[in-house]
Amino acid sequence: MSETSLITAAPGASARKRINGIDIFMWVLRCAVAAIALFGTVATLLEGRYSLAQWFDFAMFGLTLGSVYALIALGYTMVYGVLRMINFAHGDITMTGAFAGYFVATGASRSGLLAAHPILAILAIFTIAMVTCIAVALATERFAYRPFRNSPGQAPLICAIGVSFVLEQTVRGMFGSGVKSYPVTPWQDAVVTPLGMRIPVINLFVMGCAISAMVILYLIVHRTRMGMAMRAVSEDKAAASLMGVDVDRVVVFAFALGGAMAGVASVCYALIYQQVHFFMGFAPGIKAFGAAVLGGIGSIPGAMVGGMFLGLIEAVGPALFLDGLGITAPYQLRDAIGFLVLLMVLIFRPQGLFGEAMAKKRA
């Protein structure tokens, strides 16, 4: 941001002085944060409190959490990529999927299906959660977003926030405000130990889900006719429409893909954290939105990398940066660290990690 603005700024003396002031402040800020992080890291490592295996555990926790963020972020990115609209209700759409999956899972657990045929049961849970999320996403699009699609101002954004409240309170009204425990199967506790490292199978499963979801989305967008139509609508809605692209269909398809991602994310979330709650979509929704912006919103690999990065920072950051500085209760600051890193990245790259091509196109 600062480099380019320096070069393109008007050569007026006062303007240069002002920009220089901000510029210096930015550099001082960056250096200060980097110095604190570096100092903390070195101090933590010298302290030698954690073994290599424990650092590896932290990284695994982070990548697992990051995979869930990434899956939700993919949903944000799909809709944003096509509509240039931030679907703030996406986190809560994920929550509806988690509830649908919860009811299937408890049913399967009670009838013994979950223990007898875990693969079948998991497939059923995934299917129902995805179908629910797709249905909710499409209903949201049809009734809350489409009427405002061409209206000026922030109407769609406010509408999205409204939908978020409606979904939360509906689920609260229907199923109560208590926290519900997701049934657990023995295979979820299974652990593999390659090279002496302890990896829970469930973590690998969730990461696998995230990576395959990303690859599938990427292929859809870049290798199919529908994907081409999506890219066309993303570039210019009016021109795409003139070329014979049915914009409504493309938008519906994008929402359906976003919903499917939310469904996968919801089951992955529930498998790891084993709780469902009417407000559970809010915090991961905000985090995943941050992850999507971090990766460059609209970019599919960006959402993936952004999510993994944020998850990793949250899990490793407090121990790595703060332990050595002698700060007590470092895990209280995990969100602060996560978002500070997000902020730092955006100061260096306002368009996000993978957002350059998009940013140029839209400019």
Add this chain to the structure above:
Amino acid sequence: MTVSKRICKRAFAGAVAYLALAGAAFSQSSEVRIEPGAPIVIGGYWVLSGGDAALGNDQKRGVELAIKDLNGTILNHPVRLLAEDSQCSAEGGQTAATKLASNPAVVGVIGPSCSSEATAAAPILWNAGLVSIGTSATAPSLTAPDRKADYKGFLRTVFSDADQGPADAKWIHDGLKAKTVVTIHDGSPYTQQLTAEMAKTFTGLGGKIASQEAVAPTDVDMRPLLARIATEKPDAVYVPIFVPATAQILKQAKQTPGLEKVAFIGGGGTMSPDIMDAAGDAVIGFYGAFPDVTPEAQGKDYPKLLQNYQDEYGEAPTSGFVANAYDALTLLRMALEKSAKTEADGTVVVDKKALHDALFTIKFSGMSGDISCTADGQCSAFKPGIYQYQSADRSSFAIGTNPKKIYP
């Protein structure tokens, strides 16, 4: 123009008259005269509507039962209970207190249920010269030695939360025999103070606090924190926070190498069936540190009170605070009998200041245990209790059996 001017004038005059009246009501005399045949009016305020209504209703009924046991009379005058709904909020407490304070017939007030109500209401009542006796408001600040002069008129026949942390530390040290403990709070003042108090006492007893951790109430991924705690090899983890975060900690601790067998001790925030739903089977073995509210910890007449309650209202009370409310009325009655003067014609004169002073001299064995007030208005002792969850079946929840009382 002239019309509106006239209206303004009238409104102004009305306002002045109203203020004068209100002022008169507030600057009432320091004594209440109860003519022969007139009732002694006792004010009360509790949460009587909304989600916590059961809490307040129990206490109101406790006072009603106490009045009934006196055949409805004190000093040969019929007793009238004037109960207000204070909604478990500061605003509700303020409204209720203002109403009661402006009634010149009220001699003293019983209640409230919630500390937020008491914090707002007690100064309003005391500024009108009225004492108030809390029945389930347990915030430490209400009877702290450094409380403001406004709160001098507040006493309570219920324990103070200030004793919870030290009591927990004692049990963890002596009962559980833990040497190294990690505490976790969630950033709220209640949990932060509780963990700090417990840590202070535990260190004083010779134990070691390996670290004082914190989470956010909405955190779901506790694994990094638990992995960190595991490196400290604690014997116990003291985590008096609320249901969602506690449930995650209990579940994920079972999957954290090194923490599978460590004792986790929670507090009042998880003494509800919700923790069973949220944590599932991971709740089994989880300890709850909470005041002893089982019937055997109450006074010797408590079973009789329960029976009377059942006979009168056709159901059992939802909490043990019914006994604390009963004792509040007994305390007020005894102080009235000690301080009020009866004139020749039967008129009772209650000097509010004398009534206040008399409250601090009374000692008796009540429904909830021994009652005797400290100079800060704390009239009831803290009775520590430790409970342990036996199963995750929500329908089996009953404080005393599941979670089962294991101490004392």
